[in-house]
Amino acid sequence: KQEVTQIPAALSVPEGENLVLNCSFTDSAIYNLQWFRQDPGKGLTSLLLIQSSQREQTSGRLNASLDKSSGRSTLYIAASQPGDSATYLCAATQGGSEKLVFGKGTKLTVNP
Amino acid sequence: NAGVTQTPKFQVLKTGQSMTLQCAQDMNHEYMSWYRQDPGMGLRLIHYSVGAGITDQGEVPNGYNVSRSTTEDFPLRLLSAAPSQTSVYFCASSRARVNSPLHFGNGTRLTVT
Numbered sequence: 258k259q260e261v262t263q264i265p266a267a268l269s270v271p272e273g274e275n276l277v278l279n280c281s282f283t284d285s286a287i288y289n290l291q292w293f294r295q296d297p298g299k300g301l302t303s304l305l306l307i308q309s310s311q312r313e314q315t316s317g318r319l320n321a322s323l324d325k326s327s328g329r330s331t332l333y334i335a336a337s338q339p340g341d342s343a344t345y346l347c348a349a350t351q352g353g354s355e356k357l358v359f360g361k362g363t364k365l366t367v368n369p
Numbered sequence: 370n371a372g373v374t375q376t377p378k379f380q381v382l383k384t385g386q387s388m389t390l391q392c393a394q395d396m397n398h399e400y401m402s403w404y405r406q407d408p409g410m411g412l413r414l415i416h417y418s419v420g421a422g423i424t425d426q427g428e429v430p431n432g433y434n435v436s437r438s439t440t441e442d443f444p445l446r447l448l449s450a451a452p453s454q455t456s457v458y459f460c461a462s463s464r465a466r467v468n469s470p471l472h473f474g475n476g477t478r479l480t481v482t
Contacts (some may be wrong), residue, residue, distance in 0.1 A: 288467050288468060289467070289468050291470065291471065291472075293473075298475075298476075299475055299476070300373075300459055300461075300473035300475045301412075301459070301461075301471075301473040302475050303470035303471055303473075306468065306469075306470050307467050315419065329385070336409070338413065339470065344475050346411075346412070348412075348471075350467075355400070355412070355419075355466045355467045356417065356427065358413055359404075359411045359412040359413075361409070361410075361411040
């Protein structure tokens, strides 16, 4: 059974800092791994999707990497801004299935 | 585009009552799903559908029913509400079954007393 872990649960950084959020998963037989952002009281917004055959994806200041052999993904945020403050969740497909298993998220606070 | 629309935004039920949470998407997405989000538990899949007329169970299906009579709509029915079903419910959709980003609605906050 796929298990997804995100550490730390919370992170506070000063504005302008580059930062890395971590995601680990137990079953490497994934179709894809997705990163989402959730603002308080809102639904999740898809940020990046990395397919099993890919190593990384980029969108603006965000870069996500995938290492299936070690069961890890990282989300790199460059030049962080207060508007980046949110909870970031990763999700990996369950082995042989399209069903997503979510981590519990990392709550990011970027201080002005 | 409206994307994924969920109604209502908030609901309070008494134990034993039934209700339907509505979900509609206007993106012609094939895949739709329901999740519940609880503190300390993360998001858990309740039911999902890979197309009109096809539904299947997720991780926590007990106490919930779904149907998919059209591509656009995927309602979630609570048969007999219990306090353990107090949660935030999210509907999500994606263009294809695999390797398509998941689009979420803004959620329904349900309290069962």
